[in-house]
Amino acid sequence: MRIPCPFCGERDAAEFLTIGSAPPPRPAADAPMAAWHDYVHLRDNPAGLHAELWQHIHGCRQWLRVMRDTRTHVVAGAEACRR
Amino acid sequence: MRHSALALLRHALTGNRSWAPSWRDPAPKAAYDTLIVGGGGHGLATAHYLAKNHGITDVAVLEKGWLGGGNVGRNTTIIRSNYLLPGNTPFYEKSMQLWEGLEQDLNYNAMVSQRGVLNLFHSDSQRDAYARRGNAMRLAGVDAELLDAAQVRAMVPGLNLDSQRFPVKGGLLQRRGGTARHDAVAWGFARAADQLGVDLLQNTEVTGIRIERGRVLGVETTRGFIGAKRVGLAVAGNTSRVAAMAGLRLPIESHVLQAFVSEAVKPMIDTVVTYGAGHLYVSQSDKGGLVFGGDIDGYNSYAQRGNLPVVHDVMECAVQLFPSMSRLRYLRQWGGIMDMSMDGSPIIDRTPVDGLFLNCGWCYGGFKATPASGWCFAHTIATGQPHALNAAFRLDRFATGHVIDEKGAGAQANLH
Numbered sequence: 001m002r003i004p005c006p007f008c009g010e011r012d013a014a015e016f017l018t019i020g021s022a023p024p025p026r027p028a029a030d031a032p033m034a035a036w037h038d039y040v041h042l043r044d045n046p047a048g049l050h051a052e053l054w055q056h057i058h059g060c061r062q063w064l065r066v067m068r069d070t071r072t073h074v075v076a077g078a079e080a081c082r083r
Numbered sequence: 084m085r086h087s088a089l090a091l092l093r094h095a096l097t098g099n100r101s102w103a104p105s106w107r108d109p110a111p112k113a114a115y116d117t118l119i120v121g122g123g124g125h126g127l128a129t130a131h132y133l134a135k136n137h138g139i140t141d142v143a144v145l146e147k148g149w150l151g152g153g154n155v156g157r158n159t160t161i162i163r164s165n166y167l168l169p170g171n172t173p174f175y176e177k178s179m180q181l182w183e184g185l186e187q188d189l190n191y192n193a194m195v196s197q198r199g200v201l202n203l204f205h206s207d208s209q210r211d212a213y214a215r216r217g218n219a220m221r222l223a224g225v226d227a228e229l230l231d232a233a234q235v236r237a238m239v240p241g242l243n244l245d246s247q248r249f250p251v252k253g254g255l256l257q258r259r260g261g262t263a264r265h266d267a268v269a270w271g272f273a274r275a276a277d278q279l280g281v282d283l284l285q286n287t288e289v290t291g292i293r294i295e296r297g298r299v300l301g302v303e304t305t306r307g308f309i310g311a312k313r314v315g316l317a318v319a320g321n322t323s324r325v326a327a328m329a330g331l332r333l334p335i336e337s338h339v340l341q342a343f344v345s346e347a348v349k350p351m352i353d354t355v356v357t358y359g360a361g362h363l364y365v366s367q368s369d370k371g372g373l374v375f376g377g378d379i380d381g382y383n384s385y386a387q388r389g390n391l392p393v394v395h396d397v398m399e400c401a402v403q404l405f406p407s408m409s410r411l412r413y414l415r416q417w418g419g420i421m422d423m424s425m426d427g428s429p430i431i432d433r434t435p436v437d438g439l440f441l442n443c444g445w446c447y448g449g450f451k452a453t454p455a456s457g458w459c460f461a462h463t464i465a466t467g468q469p470h471a472l473n474a475a476f477r478l479d480r481f482a483t484g485h486v487i488d489e490k491g492a493g494a495q496a497n498l499h
């Protein structure tokens with residue numbers, strides 16, 4: 001598995017660490033408990049294209065938003081989280 | 084047909100020509116009392132205990148592939164009950180007790196081998212953590228022994244205790260833990276359930292769940308609609324996809340875990356050893372191959388195969404622990420899709436849909452749970468109420484804050 005880092009070019013997945021799904025927007029601090037439960041615990045877990053966050057820990061250390069197919073591990077693209 | 088030493092001899096003398104199939108291959112009926120989706124270990128065990136403990140025999144198990152082709156046939160076969168938290172310990176200990184009588188119960192050789200499970204520790208703080216875990220186990224009536232380095236050295240020859248970086252300081256041993264032949268567990272439960280009247284429907288994929296006014300009516304399958312009063316889901320890595328057919332969104336992520344087998348060698352490890360400074364567990368199969376694995380790959384996956392970084396990591400841990408393994412070739416490697424929950428513990432519960440029940444969240448420890456999971460899921464389905472042993476494995480515990488997080492890792496699936 002290789003990830004095309006927008007800063008370093010295509011690099012082996014061993015250089016990256018993932019924390020999983022790119023989360024939806026964070027609920028407001030006073031949002032109801034159900035919204036927080038959804039945000040913290042529930043996942044779409046799709047079989048197919050999946051937006052996820054990876055950090056290039058052994059490279060530029062930037063956080064990337066990666067689109068990857070969970071059925072084939074093919075990476076469709078990666079962009080910097082910080083613009 | 085009952086299996087016995089005498090039957091084995093008779094078949095051997097007659098050229099093994101008269102073995103009967105172990106289960107029927109029935110056509111689906113239009114409706115059943117209860118449907119179990121997923122013909123893995125948990126689904127088959129559930130069907131067995133529904134029939135045996137509750138007299139519910141109008142049951143079909145729906146499996147999209149072949150029986151035992153999922154995680155039950157892909158795991159590293161370790162069974163143990165060395166858990167820390169009150170919600171978990173009695174459940175896994177029940178499972179261990181069921182393992183101890185399983186072969187007699189099923190009349191099937193599952194090769195249950197109580198060769199011990201030894202968790203190594205490498206620092207003072209890790210020793211404290213394991214002492215605490217061992218004490219919690221003993222308080223719950225589970226066997227546990229804390230070994231010092233000398234005892235570990237005597238027990239596991241070939242183990243490198245004197246690594247400069249991560250010296251082995253001792254280990255927590257559960258002697259009643261060990262291994263079981265994973266395929267035989269699936270086959271044994273399947274055969275026993277079939278003999279009690281359960282229909283095992285292979286190549287039958289569930290493609291939809293029919294619900295009316297909040298009540299389950301049956302499932303759509305690749306072989307047509309099958310009606311049922313009750314439907315239990317036990318589809319491991321595919322849980323999110325199947326539950327979505329009932330409109331459920333779950334605290335589950337699917338991740339790939341790999342396993343490895345080396346070429347066969349003479350007896351070298353007669354127990355199960357786990358490394359505490361990396362992640363590795365290793366045992367030796369009866370054929371002589373070393374069976375080992377480590378961490379999940381860490382990213383969401385439905386691919387049933389992993390990538391090279393984890394292969395490297397597992398091999399490095401193996402060679403660090405058993406330097407002689409550097410001379411071995413590894414023969415085979417594969418992956419399975421784990422249903423990772425947000426606290427690392429399972430869910431066996433009702434769902435918001437009447438008549439629909441859920442069994443999932445096994446992470447990479449569900450093989451050892453197979454008998455108790457089937458026992459408790461059957462109870463939950465038959466009575467509509469959880470058994471005391473799975474009362475803590477609720478679906479709503481994430482919303483209410485009653486999570487069971489053995490590792491204290493929080494709601495991040497790839498850390499459990």
Ligand SMILES: Cc1cc2nc3c(=O)[nH]c(=O)nc-3n(C[C@H](O)[C@H](O)[C@H](O)COP(=O)(O)OP(=O)(O)OC[C@H]3O[C@@H](n4cnc5c(N)ncnc54)[C@H](O)[C@@H]3O)c2cc1C
Pocket residue numbers: 120121122123124125126145146147148149151152153154155156157158159160161162287288289290317318319320321325340341342376417418419420421445446447448449450451452
């Ligand atoms: C490499 C590896 C090593 C492991 N090591 C251990 C270990 O040492 N000890 C331990 O305790 N646990 C271990 N585990 C975990 C354990 O194997 C699983 O937690 C457990 O097997 C899951 O339950 P199951 O047997 O019912 O799953 P499975 O065998 O995966 O059964 C689920 C079944 O559902 C079927 N299915 C899915 N979708 C559908 C559908 N739509 N319609 C019909 N059928 C469907 C699948 O085909 C599958 O057969 C390991 C797992 C892996 C992959």
Ligand SMILES: [Zn+2]
Pocket residue numbers: 005006007008009056059060061062
């Ligand atoms: Zn980079």
